[in-house]
Amino acid sequence: xxxxxxxxCLDVSKYFLTAVFVASLMVDLGEMRWLxxxxxxVLATIFFCAGLFFISKSKxxxxxxxxxxxxxxxKNRRT
Numbered sequence: 001x002x003x004x005x006x007x008x009c010l011d012v013s014k015y016f017l018t019a020v021f022v023a024s025l026m027v028d029l030g031e032m033r034w035l036x037x038x039x040x041x042v043l044a045t046i047f048f049c050a051g052l053f054f055i056s057k058s059k060x061x062x063x064x065x066x067x068x069x070x071x072x073x074x075k076n077r078r079t
Contacts, residue, residue, distance in 0.1 A: 001058075002054045002055075002057045002058035002061060003054075003055070003058045005054045006050075006051045006052070006053075006054035006055040006058060007051070008051075009047045009048070009050045009051030009054060010047070010048065010051035012047045013043075013044040013045070013046075013047035013048040013051065014044075016040045016043050016044040016047070017040065017041075017044050019040070020036055020037060020040040023036075024036075
């Protein structure tokens with residue numbers, strides 16, 4: 001589940017940067033240009049950091065799950 005959320009956050013951060021870049025190419029943004037750049041940059045950074053956080057959380061969850069299944073798996077034990 002955390003992998004899907006991390007992918008979503010990373011995609012949204014890319015969309016914010018792409019949307020502002022394409023909009024600035026198509027339309028003259030005027031004096032609002034720097035405000036839009038700042039807001040989209042901050043939002044992209046927030047979503048990017050959230051995506052990285054969820055990636056690390058999913059890795060920790062996988063490691064914990066692997067350790068518990070390995071611990072209680074009796075098929076690998078020598079007799």
